[in-house]
Amino acid sequence: MEDQLKNIPTIVLSELPQPEREKYFKFLLENDVQFIEDGRGYYTAIIKVLNSKDQLALPRLEKSRILNSTFSYKQKMVITESPRSITPTSANRSFAKSIDKSKSKSKSPIRRGRSPNDYSAQKIKGISELLDQDPLHGTKSNQTLNISRSSARTPEKQRPDPLKLFLQTTKFQEFFNLLKLQGSSHLRPKTLSITMLMKTIEEVYSARYKKETAGESRKTEENAGFAEFLAEFMWEKYKNKRMVDQSALDLCQSAETYENENLEIRLFSQFLTGAFSTEILVFFLYARQAAQTVLNLQLVPKFPAQKISETRLISLSYKQCAKVAGTVYAEEEWLLKSFMSELDGVFKGPSIKLYDFLAVFIENYKGTLQENHSLSPFTDDKSNEQFTDSITAVEVEENRYQRPVSFGAVPLETRPPASNSIKFTKDPIQDSRPLPKSPFDRIKELCVEHCENKLVKLFVRIILSGYLEDLSDDKDDIISQVEEIVMDKMNSLIEAVCRCDKRKWMEVLETDNKDCLKYCENLQKRLREIQKKDKEPNSDDIDQICKEILQTPELKLYISEQIRSICA
Numbered sequence: 001m002e003d004q005l006k007n008i009p010t011i012v013l014s015e016l017p018q019p020e021r022e023k024y025f026k027f028l029l030e031n032d033v034q035f036i037e038d039g040r041g042y043y044t045a046i047i048k049v050l051n052s053k054d055q056l057a058l059p060r061l062e063k064s065r066i067l068n069s070t071f072s073y074k075q076k077m078v079i080t081e082s083p084r085s086i087t088p089t090s091a092n093r094s095f096a097k098s099i100d101k102s103k104s105k106s107k108s109p110i111r112r113g114r115s116p117n118d119y120s121a122q123k124i125k126g127i128s129e130l131l132d133q134d135p136l137h138g139t140k141s142n143q144t145l146n147i148s149r150s151s152a153r154t155p156e157k158q159r160p161d162p163l164k165l166f167l168q169t170t171k172f173q174e175f176f177n178l179l180k181l182q183g184s185s186h187l188r189p190k191t192l193s194i195t196m197l198m199k200t201i202e203e204v205y206s207a208r209y210k211k212e213t214a215g216e217s218r219k220t221e222e223n224a225g226f227a228e229f230l231a232e233f234m235w236e237k238y239k240n241k242r243m244v245d246q247s248a249l250d251l252c253q254s255a256e257t258y259e260n261e262n263l264e265i266r267l268f269s270q271f272l273t274g275a276f277s278t279e280i281l282v283f284f285l286y287a288r289q290a291a292q293t294v295l296n297l298q299l300v301p302k303f304p305a306q307k308i309s310e311t312r313l314i315s316l317s318y319k320q321c322a323k324v325a326g327t328v329y330a331e332e333e334w335l336l337k338s339f340m341s342e343l344d345g346v347f348k349g350p351s352i353k354l355y356d357f358l359a360v361f362i363e364n365y366k367g368t369l370q371e372n373h374s375l376s377p378f379t380d381d382k383s384n385e386q387f388t389d390s391i392t393a394v395e396v397e398e399n400r401y402q403r404p405v406s407f408g409a410v411p412l413e414t415r416p417p418a419s420n421s422i423k424f425t426k427d428p429i430q431d432s433r434p435l436p437k438s439p440f441d442r443i444k445e446l447c448v449e450h451c452e453n454k455l456v457k458l459f460v461r462i463i464l465s466g467y468l469e470d471l472s473d474d475k476d477d478i479i480s481q482v483e484e485i486v487m488d489k490m491n492s493l494i495e496a497v498c499r500c501d502k503r504k505w506m507e508v509l510e511t512d513n514k515d516c517l518k519y520c521e522n523l524q525k526r527l528r529e530i531q532k533k534d535k536e537p538n539s540d541d542i543d544q545i546c547k548e549i550l551q552t553p554e555l556k557l558y559i560s561e562q563i564r565s566i567c568a
Contacts, residue, residue, distance in 0.1 A: 008046075162188050163249075171273055172252045178231040181245050189253035194262065197254045198311050201268050202299045207233055209285040226271045226281055264312055264355040267362070280365060287361040291316075291324045291354065293532075315351035327531075328361065330440070331500035331524070339364045440498035440527050446542045447494045455546050456487050464563065478566055485562050493549050497523045509554040519552050 013021055027033075028045070035043035166189050167176060192200075208229055234244045252272075259266040267284075270276050276284075292299060295316070298308050316324075321343060329336035343360050346352065460482045489508060496504040497520060505520045506512070526545055530537050549555070 166249070166253065170252060170256065171269075172227075172255075174274070175227040175230065175252065175272060176248065178227055179234070179245060179248055181248070187242070187246050187249055189249040191257050192250050192254040194254075194258055194265075194312075195310060197251070197258065198264060199300075200251060201264070202311055204230060204233055204268075205285060205288060206300045208281070209289055212282055212285065225274060225278060227274070230272065262312065263353075263359060267355065267359065276362070277369075279369065280362060283365045284358060284362055287324070287328050287358055290327045291358070294324050294327050295320055297354075311354060314354040316354060316357055317351055318347060321347070321352065321357055324357075330528070333499060333501075335364070335368065338367075440531065443527055443530060443537055443542070443545070444494055444498040446537055447498075447546055448491060450539070450542050451487060451490045451494075451546055455543070455550070456483055456490060459550060460486060463559065481566055482559070482563060486559060489555060489558065490546070490549060493552075493555070494546075496520070497545075497549070498527065500524055509552065510558065511554050513554075516552065516554055519548070523548060 011024075013024060016024065033045050033047065035045045038044050163186075167173070167181070170176070208226070211229070231248075234248055238244045238247060255265055255269050255272070259269045271281055271284075288299075291297060297314065299311055301308050322340065325336060325339050325343070329339060339360065342364055343357070346356060346360060460479055464479060464482060492508040493505065496502070496508060502517050502520055506514070506516060509516055523545060526541075526548075530541050
């Protein structure tokens with residue numbers, strides 16, 4: 001018998017680590033394995049393990065635990081244990097008889113003493129707990145094995161397909177329908193790190209803003225939702241169906257994972273599901289680009305290896321927020337006041353995160369849509385809307401340090417008509433953070449100074465050169481009167497341009513013809529170009545602006561009429 005066991009791999013339970021030994025004890029007890037004494041004080045059981053799904057499998061062991069051999073599942077394996085009292089089964093009778101014969105022939109058999117270890121189920125650590133638990137997955141209890149060993153196993157419940165389950169429960173189904181993602185695909189959604197997710201989101205935002213400012217035909221583009229754009233962006237980036245589908249799955253799976261804890265990702269999800277309109281998206285991208293330009297931020301690396309600050313870690317001071325808001329709302333002073341009022345409600349510490357700041361733009365802009373007042377920088381008829389809703393410069397100066405009523409909370413019936421001036425209720429408590437000056441205030445001061453010291457005097461002498469020869473006695477008085485008239489008009493027009501107040505521009509020129517607004521719009525563009533230089537405006541820029549104002553046809557006509565009336 002010993003010769004037959006020479007080539008069979010042997011496992012000695014007493015030499016195994018405690019965790020592995022307990023696994024084998026449970027396996028042996030559940031399958032009612034019987035041991036017989038081999039005549040040397042050992043108890044041995046021969047176990048045959050088959051490689052079949054319907055058969056039981058031994059617990060996994062490291063190869064180093066199998067003595068001097070590795071074996072396939074179709075080989076026999078011997079498990080030996082230290083002495084214990086056990087009754088041999090009929091399956092091992094032949095082996096027991098051969099052992100008895102060897103005992104009778106031997107005059108003085110050598111027997112080992114009983115092991116000090118008691119291997120009963122009550123004494124072995126962990127066995128009692130294992131016996132109380134349900135059988136291991138894929139195994140049968142002793143009762144089941146004894147009663148129906150030959151019966152077929154009940155098939156296990158099939159695990160649901162992760163892809164089908166995700167597609168059934170995700171809120172981005174419209175986006176996946178655009179990609180024509182098949183539920184029978186072998187793809188599996190994976191969760192990206194939050195850093196990789198934010199990098200992808202910023203790339204999408206930058207690409208969408210670039211497309212908005214590309215100067216293409218906008219009639220069809222404006223109606224395209226964010227989901228359609230993202231699908232197009234994925235195809236342009238990867239150009240492979242499998243990579244597009246996998247990237248889209250990873251993006252949406254990660255967005256659903258992190259959106260409850262991160263405002264940046266929650267905003268992206270709302271844009272993708274259509275919770276925000278395309279117009280709100282465009283204005284958000286405009287404010288985001290303004291923050292990048294004014295504060296010199298880099299949200300998307302120029303090349304893959306470039307390291308930049310994570311977007312969710314960027315914080316802005318109150319001064320930086322005011323500077324960005326002044327750029328975004330440069331043409332709408334009353335909306336700037338409303339925005340700063342809402343910002344005060346969320347600005348609790350020394351700084352605010354970038355996307356918390358951008359979220360205030362979204363909330364403020366949602367209120368403007370209720371008033372049918374678009375602030376989109378890409379709207380074609382923006383000039384007329386700015387004209388009907390702008391505030392006069394006098395009211396702006398009077399209310400510079402007052403806290404306005406929150407724009408998003410003002411009901412429609414409380415808003416005054418467009419033809420009337422907008423009044424702000426006075427707050428008895430002064431705002432601890434006064435609003436900054438208009439971004440064009442410095443240019444305004446330089447223009448007024450240039451007109452007073454040089455340009456108006458030169459202009460008046462040129463246009464009066466044909467009248468002064470006949471009226472030499474009243475020369476100084478006439479020049480003084482005309483200079484005063486021209487300077488008064490210039491001050492008002494410079495104020496209107498720097499405040500982006502087109503209504504006042506038309507009132508000063510005393511005309512109802514909106515064609516004169518073209519001069520005002522061109523001047524506003526020049527002001528923005530000067531402001532972007534981040535330097536003190538030079539004398540040439542100031543002189544050019546003032547001369548363009550003087551070249552306005554309505555102003556020239558008005559001055560000519562005043563000169564005729566004075567010289568008559």
